């Protein structure tokens with residue numbers, strides 16, 4: 359435009375003022391605009407705003423040159439195309455108005471003059487200039503399209519990468535969560551037996567007890583200790599001892615059948631079974647079943663009384679009026695366990711429930727109603743002696759339950775268990791005395807049958823409340839223990855040691 363305008367001014371010989379205006383518009387003014395844009399807070403917006411001033415000045419300039427047709431056409435085309443390309447269609451009418459305003463101001467001040475002709479060199483120059491300008495704008499559009507497509511592709515690739523990264527992040531998070539869960543689980547488990555450890559127990563027992571108290575439910579606590587475990591270790595080695603503990607722990611875990619039951623290793627060869635909501639009768643049945651299950655494992659233990667690994671169990675029950683806190687409950691279970699150990703091991707003992715019951719139990723001990731095993735009762739045959747000792751323990755449990763006036767169902771369940779054990783013992787005893795050549799073996803077996811039949815009869819009457827507590831007491835303490843085990847059984851003792 360600068361060259362074309364210069365050509366026109368020269369051809370028309372407009373004089374110094376026109377040259378000055380040309381220099382002002384095309385040489386000085388662009389620098390002012392650049393300086394303004396560079397200093398502005400939003401330089402892009404300022405530059406776009408400058409386009410409107412450009413249009414105004416161009417209208418003014420074309421009016422000053424008396425509206426040369428080709429030059430004006432080229433200037434209007436370039437200006438409007440530039441605006442449309444940079445600011446879109448809506449800017450076109452505004453710029454047309456700005457040009458008209460510029461022309462109008464000039465015409466108003468200097469008067470209207472119209473000389474549209476341009477010489478052929480300028481006409482051709484304008485035509486070529488317009489073509490060149492349109493081509494440049496077209497090429498700029500093409501380049502921008504190309505760039506846009508590249509940016510879009512790059513964006514799509516980045517989006518895919520982000521998506522993948524996001525997916526692997528989700529997988530990582532899940533792995534971290536699983537690991538945290540595993541760590542939490544490991545921190546609360548005993549490494550040898552995989553049962554809950556004491557730390558976990560300490561944190562949950564309080565909560566379980568409080569919850570049962572709130573709901574008015576009982577909570578049974580079973581304390582288990584492996585019998586003569588030191589001797590087992592000494593005899594079989596520590597590693598075998600570990601395997602033995604694992605086997606006992608598995609049996610214990612199998613007893614914790616409800617989701618709320620909790621089996622834990624309390625320390626060394628001591629375990630705990632926490633049974634929220636379970637009353638004494640059910641817990642006693644479960645403890646007895648557990649004792650038998652460990653016995654049934656038949657893990658050889660030459661220095662134990664029965665020849666295999668056994669456990670002693672102390673049971674305490676939290677009810678509305680007994681063992682209300684964890685410490686008291688643990689102490690009671692521990693005391694019961696102590697009594698189980700001192701009653702001959704391989705047995706279950708229930709902790710005394712209330713002060714009254716404690717007094718009764720004390721009186722039981724004082725009055726020697728509890729049976730006390732004595733070495734003089736031993737036959738010399740290890741298996742029989744172990745069974746006799748275990749029966750003493752069971753009978754003591756039942757005698758205590760009778761004296762403590764435990765519910766009939768509870769006592770009946772204990773007697774049922776005892777009859778099962780007695781029947782098994784009689785069977786074993788009959789085999790042993792037959793093999794030992796005891797001549798009275800057949801008569802002795804007949805006595806066994808009589809005792810079992812009588813026991814069955816008493817239990818059925820006891821269950822229907824057709825019998826007071828004295829008769830089972832008499833049968834157990836006198837008929838079974840004093841007369842048979844400590845009396846009639848002694849007949850075959852000499853044959854066993856022979």
Ligand SMILES: Nc1nc2c(ncn2[C@@H]2O[C@H](COP(=O)(O)OP(=O)(O)OP(=O)(O)O)[C@@H](O)[C@H]2O)c(=O)[nH]1
Nearest residue numbers: 583584585586587588589591596599600626627699
């Ligand atoms: N193998 C093995 N032995 C253990 C472990 N923890 C404790 N013990 C052993 O268990 C034995 C416990 O012995 P004591 O407390 O004297 O009791 P006990 O020999 O079982 O006798 P009673 O309980 O009276 O029947 C000790 O010899 C301990 O070394 C263990 O994790 N693995």
